[in-house]
Amino acid sequence: MPSDKxxxxxxxxxxxxxxxxxxxxxxxxxxMDYSPVRGxxxxxxxxxxxxxxxxxxxxxxxxxxxxxxxxxxLFIPESFFEKEKEHVExxxxxxxxxxxxxxxxxxxxxxxxxxxxxxxxxxxxxxxxSYRDLPVLINQWANVVRWEKRTMPFLRxxxxxxxxxxxxxxxxxxxREETMRMLEVYREFVETELAIPVYTGEKTPSERFAxxxxxxxxxxxxxxxxALQAGTSHYLGENFARGFDIQFLDxxxxxxxAHTTSWGVSTRLIxxxxxxxxxxxxxxxPPKVAPIQVVFIPVGPVKLxxxxxxxxxxxxxxxxxxxxxxxxxxxxxxxxxxxxxEYEMRGVPLRIELGPxxxxxxxVVAVRRDTGEKLVLSQDNLAExxxxxxxxxxxxxxxxxxxxxxxxxxxxxxxxxLAEIISNKGGFVLAGWCGxxxxxxxxxxxxxxxxxxxxxxxxxxxxxxxxxxxxAKHTVWYARAx
RNA sequence: CGGGGCGUGGCGCAGCUUGGCUAGCGCGCCUGCUUUGGGAGCAGGAGGCCGCGAGUUCGAAUCUCGCCGCCCCGACCA
Numbered sequence: 001m002p003s004d005k006x007x008x009x010x011x012x013x014x015x016x017x018x019x020x021x022x023x024x025x026x027x028x029x030x031x032m033d034y035s036p037v038r039g040x041x042x043x044x045x046x047x048x049x050x051x052x053x054x055x056x057x058x059x060x061x062x063x064x065x066x067x068x069x070x071x072x073x074l075f076i077p078e079s080f081f082e083k084e085k086e087h088v089e090x091x092x093x094x095x096x097x098x099x100x101x102x103x104x105x106x107x108x109x110x111x112x113x114x115x116x117x118x119x120x121x122x123x124x125x126x127x128x129x130s131y132r133d134l135p136v137l138i139n140q141w142a143n144v145v146r147w148e149k150r151t152m153p154f155l156r157x158x159x160x161x162x163x164x165x166x167x168x169x170x171x172x173x174x175x176r177e178e179t180m181r182m183l184e185v186y187r188e189f190v191e192t193e194l195a196i197p198v199y200t201g202e203k204t205p206s207e208r209f210a211x212x213x214x215x216x217x218x219x220x221x222x223x224x225x226x227a228l229q230a231g232t233s234h235y236l237g238e239n240f241a242r243g244f245d246i247q248f249l250d251x252x253x254x255x256x257x258a259h260t261t262s263w264g265v266s267t268r269l270i271x272x273x274x275x276x277x278x279x280x281x282x283x284x285x286p287p288k289v290a291p292i293q294v295v296f297i298p299v300g301p302v303k304l305x306x307x308x309x310x311x312x313x314x315x316x317x318x319x320x321x322x323x324x325x326x327x328x329x330x331x332x333x334x335x336x337x338x339x340x341x342e343y344e345m346r347g348v349p350l351r352i353e354l355g356p357x358x359x360x361x362x363x364v365v366a367v368r369r370d371t372g373e374k375l376v377l378s379q380d381n382l383a384e385x386x387x388x389x390x391x392x393x394x395x396x397x398x399x400x401x402x403x404x405x406x407x408x409x410x411x412x413x414x415x416x417x418l419a420e421i422i423s424n425k426g427g428f429v430l431a432g433w434c435g436x437x438x439x440x441x442x443x444x445x446x447x448x449x450x451x452x453x454x455x456x457x458x459x460x461x462x463x464x465x466x467x468x469x470x471x472a473k474h475t476v477w478y479a480r481a482x
Numbered sequence: 483c484g485g486g487g488c489g490u491g492g493c494g495c496a497g498c499u500u501g502g503c504u505a506g507c508g509c510g511c512c513u514g515c516u517u518u519g520g521g522a523g524c525a526g527g528a529g530g531c532c533g534c535g536a537g538u539u540c541g542a543a544u545c546u547c548g549c550c551g552c553c554c555c556g557a558c559c560a
Contacts, residue, residue: 299518
């Protein structure tokens with residue numbers, strides 16, 4: 001690949017200003033646009049298609065694990081929020097309210113949902129009477145609103161699209177299994193489809209979802225070393241069941257509260273995709289979710305175009321027939337060089353060129369977005385070779401991200417060490433924690449790094465709390481986070 | 483929500499300090515011709531309530547006040 005400097009205009013290099021780079025990329029690649037409403041963005045077709053592919057991959061997995069989709073109202077009566085104390089305290093500051101409709105003031109104001117635990121809890125209370133009604137395994141694809149003070153496209157907007165699973169179970173054990181099962185679904189999806197390695201683990205109490213007993217997360221590392229919570233799964237215990245009276249008569253003829261869970265991922269994943277794989281040339285998407293997997297470009301003098309096109313159409317048809325998402329760009333008003341840069345910027349994983357010399361040689365030239373590597377492929381069995389290449393790119397992108405993460409994951413024994421790493425190198429820092437919230441807060445105050453999660457499978461066990469030096473109860477990933 | 487910065491054709495900017503003549507430049511866009519294996523060239527052309535609203539003034543992109551939006555930095559969050 002030629003040097004970045006010469007070919008990418010209008011994109012700020014990551015090293016100069018990462019935020020600027022991010023904004024430049026997503027706007028230039030037309031993934032989104034700002035809207036006239038504060039903090040709300042427009043998902044343009046290329047951005048929305050990423051979401052559609054994420055949806056498709058997750059929806060299939062949800063169905064495979066026994067869930068069904070349903071849809072609940074956007075408006076939530078104010079009184080619902082009062083039924084779970086921590087929940088209301090957690091969400092109150094960011095709720096928008098509908099106070100008037102049809103020219104009249106409403107008797108009870110309606111919140112625009114920030115999440116649907118309350119509405120769904122209310123409905124579940126009516127649907128669940130007997131242990132025979134359990135489990136209830138429902139997912140909802142929806143938009144939600146949280147009035148954010150500081151927004152960033154895809155990562156944090158006032159309105160966003162997401163998926164929220166809500167399940168109810170007869171026992172704690174079963175609900176906890178569900179919580180972990182869905183966390184694993186997220187991990188597997190994010191790693192295999194989005195090619196983003198994640199750390200799975202449990203959130204500390206202070207980072208828990210409002211109203212949850214336990215919260216688990218998958219945490220990803222962006223290219224600036226900051227953490228992004230890519231998905232969460234909550235064991236809600238009986239909290240919402242008690243608030244909404246979700247009770248059932250069990251086999252032993254005892255009236256019991258159901259144990260509920262909830263779990264979600266959002267369009268934030270699009271932001272993760274961009275910040276994990278993108279570089280100074282622009283976006284880079286893993287083949288499995290890339291809207292366009294292959295761009296096919298005819299090259300060479302126009303006088304010879306007819307000769308090229310005679311092969312071009314047949315090859316394009318072959319690739320398409322193999323199920324490859326291919327874009328044929330035969331426009332003559334743009335030079336090949338312009339197209340190369342354009343599609344690299346838009347993140348297309350593979351480019352294939354066909355010129356007169358290739359026609360003579362029964363070959364095509366393929367160029368990988370992830371490595372810049374230029375390959376000469378035979379036209380025979382082209383689709384087969386391309387499918388294999390796309391697979392290679394997918395796994396290479398995961399490996400590359402995993403290596404980056406490894407290089408930016410550190411360990412710290414003391415607060416001073418932790419602070420030094422966070423401010424000089426960035427990335428994730430593994431450190432011990434005594435379990436005291438005061439220590440966690442001290443770390444946050446002094447380093448701006450927060451406890452991302454307590455990993456299930458830490459690379460090392462850290463013996464002492466980084467803040468107070470006492471014996472550690474947990475080993476925690478700390479990082480500055482989005 | 484606090485501190486800082488910025489809003490001028492689609493995008494990036496100049497002009498503002500010191501108010502005044504036709505608001506300019508690069509990219510993009512349109513037309514034509516020549517080009518096309520890493521962002522092509524020439525010629526012609528279209529496109530502006532200078533973020534919004536008040537005010538000062540004979541006259542405002544320029545000065546004053548208010549509002550809105552975006553970006554950066556902090557406190558809260560998928």
